[in-house]
Structures are given as C-alpha cells and as structure tokens.
Amino acid sequence: MSHLTIRSTIALSNGVAMPLFGLGTYQVMVADIKKTLLSALDTGYIAIDTASSYRNEEAIGNVLKELFSSGRVKREDLFITTKASTSEHGYEKAMAGCEGSLKRLGLDYLDLYLIHWPGVAGNQPSAPINSTIRAETWRAFETLYEQKKCRSIGVSNYTVAHLEELFKHCKVKPHVNQVEFHPFLYNKDLLAFCQGNGIALEAYSSLVRADKDSFQDKVLTGIATTLNKTPAQVLLRWAIQKNVIVIPKSIKEERIKENANIFDFVISDQDMLALDGLNCDRRICWNPYTVA
Numbered sequence: 447m448s449h450l451t452i453r454s455t456i457a458l459s460n461g462v463a464m465p466l467f468g469l470g471t472y473q474v475m476v477a478d479i480k481k482t483l484l485s486a487l488d489t490g491y492i493a494i495d496t497a498s499s500y501r502n503e504e505a506i507g508n509v510l511k512e513l514f515s516s517g518r519v520k521r522e523d524l525f526i527t528t529k530a531s532t533s534e535h536g537y538e539k540a541m542a543g544c545e546g547s548l549k550r551l552g553l554d555y556l557d558l559y560l561i562h563w564p565g566v567a568g569n570q571p572s573a574p575i576n577s578t579i580r581a582e583t584w585r586a587f588e589t590l591y592e593q594k595k596c597r598s599i600g601v602s603n604y605t606v607a608h609l610e611e612l613f614k615h616c617k618v619k620p621h622v623n624q625v626e627f628h629p630f631l632y633n634k635d636l637l638a639f640c641q642g643n644g645i646a647l648e649a650y651s652s653l654v655r656a657d658k659d660s661f662q663d664k665v666l667t668g669i670a671t672t673l674n675k676t677p678a679q680v681l682l683r684w685a686i687q688k689n690v691i692v693i694p695k696s697i698k699e700e701r702i703k704e705n706a707n708i709f710d711f712v713i714s715d716q717d718m719l720a721l722d723g724l725n726c727d728r729r730i731c732w733n734p735y736t737v738a
C-alpha cells in the first residue's frame with residue numbers, strides 16, 4: 447500500500463488505467479475554476495471529475511485548452527470524467543448530451559462518462575418508467591464507447607438492484623460506479639458487489655463535505671492524531687486502501703495539497719477496522735434507494 451502515489455491507477459475491467467485520486471469540482475464556481483485546476487495540476491493531480499449539471503465544463507475546457515496549447519500538459523496525461531444529467535436520459539438525449547459535454551470541455555474523447563443518477567428528470571423516483579428510459583441511456587453509452595468517444599463508461603448512484611437490472615440487458619458492463627462512500631456510510635455490500643463484478647467503485651463526498659460531526663468524531667480524530675495526519679487525510683486514505691477511487695473537492699490551495707498528501711502513510715488493519723465501525727448510514731447527498 448505505501449507504494450501508492452498521486453499518479454497511481456487501477457485497471458478498469460477493459461484495461462483502461464484510471465487514477466485512484468482526482469479532483470472533484472461540484473460547486474466549484476466558474477470564477478474559481480482556473481486557480482483550482484492550476485493548483486491541483488501543480489500538486490500532481492491528473493484526474494478531474496465534473497458533470498454537465500455542474501455548469502463548469504466550459505470553464506474547465508477553457509483552462510484545458512490553454513494548458514494543451516502551451517504544451518504544459520498533454521491530453522493523454524489527464525483523466526477527465528463527466529456525467530450525463532437526469533435530463534440527458536434516453537438514447538437520443540444521451541448521445542447529444544455527450545456531444546455537448548465534449549464540445550464544452552473542448553475534447554475529442556472522454557476518459558469516463560457516467561450516468562449521473564438512475565432517475566429521469568420529470569418522473570417520480572418510484573415510477574417504473576425510470577428503468578425503461580435508463581436502459582436506453584445505457585444503449586447510447588455503449589454506442590459512444592464503441593465509437594471511442596468515451597474510453598470507459600459507467601454509472602453513478604446505482605444500487606445493487608439498479609446494477610443487477612442493467613446486467614440483464616447490457617452488452618458492456620459499467621466500468622465504474624460512483625457513489626457516496628465514506629466510513630460513516632460504509633456500504634460494504636455495494637463495495638463487494640461492484641468489486642466482485644469487475645466494476646471499480648469511485649467514492650464521492652469522501653470528506654463527508656467536511657461535516658462537523660464527522661470531522662470531530664473521536665475515533666477518526668484519535669487515529670489522525672496518532673498518524674500525525676488530518677481527519678480529511680485519514681478519510682481519503684481509508685478509501686484508497688480499499689481500492690476505492692477518491693475525488694475530494696476543494697478550491698483552497700492548502701487543502702488541495704493536504705488532500706493529496708496521503709501517500710506517505712498507511713492505516714493499520716486495526717485502525718481500518720475501527721474506521722469501518724463508524725458506519726451509521728450518514729448520507730449527505732441524494733438517496734438512490736428511492737429510485738425504482
């Protein structure tokens with residue numbers, strides 16, 4: 447484990463190397479994109495996570511264009527993920543959604559394209575139509591993958607039930623499932639199911655969005671103190687020691703560095719178990735179990 451670095455990757459089921467560590471950009475305002483991205487890239491980040499619904503793809507694209515044309519960074523050295531929103535569900539809309547994201551990002555291809563949410567805009571979460579439409583979305587994703595517009599394709603906020611349903615009709619299994627995942631929401635069953643089926647689990651909100659109750663938890667702060675690390679660093683390291691990809695978000699240079707400084711220590715098996723024991727189903731984001 448201690449040999450991991452900020453550039454370490456895991457092999458997806460199709461052989462694509464995906465960085466275990468990257469930058470989240472939800473709620474990174476357009477005005478903050480440039481300095482945030484430059485701080486991250488200077489620190490060594492090579493992966494960026496965005497989504498059409500974050501409304502910052504174009505700002506990210508503008509920075510990438512500058513970096514590529516100056517020769518400071520090469521396209522192939524970065525791993526860019528974006529997501530089709532709830533209003534980009536369905537075959538035609540997903541095809542157009544990907545084109546739109548590529549255009550805003552100024553890219554010819556995505557490294558990873560995700561279905562953001564199993565539910566479809568305009569439908570009740572419990573409506574069975576969600577399932578029919580998202581199957582069509584996945585068919586578009588398979589076409590985009592075949593056309594090499596996306597090096598890998600995946601889903602986000604899919605439960606085991608959503609994945610089992612997808613397995614019944616898919617030609618390509620999702621390479622990644624991005625979900626809320628941290629010690630306070632340690633969904634062991636979903637982790638085992640994904641990893642057992644060749645789907646890399648990617649965690650979002652790994653820092654529980656710096657929620658006070660979580661950051662001040664005595665078990666977490668005790669382990670952080672012993673290791674001479676911060677609670678944020680312990681939360682991120684806990685995930686990568688489970689082979690789970692992390693994408694912490696910060697717009698502050700010192701935190702961008704702090705979050706990346708997790709490759710010079712190891713959490714012991716005993717402390718990993720103590721962190722596992724913090725699970726209390728504390729969910730700070732949307733609950734996908736409500737979606738039919």
Ligand SMILES: NC(=O)c1ccc[n+]([C@@H]2O[C@H](COP(=O)([O-])OP(=O)(O)OC[C@H]3O[C@@H](n4cnc5c(N)ncnc54)[C@H](OP(=O)(O)O)[C@@H]3O)[C@@H](O)[C@H]2O)c1
Pocket residue numbers: 469470471472473495496562602603624625649650651652653654655656678679693694695696697698701702704705731
């Ligand atoms: N697929 C999905 O449905 C979904 C949902 C949510 C998120 N995501 C993705 O996952 C990424 C990460 O999740 P997230 O943004 O929800 O939450 P997060 O990374 O858990 O936490 C971000 C929050 O923590 C603060 N923070 C960052 N580093 C810190 C540190 N070292 N110490 C104290 N506070 C710190 C940030 O504030 P400052 O910026 O002020 O530092 C921000 O308020 C997102 O940005 C997005 O790319 C995906």
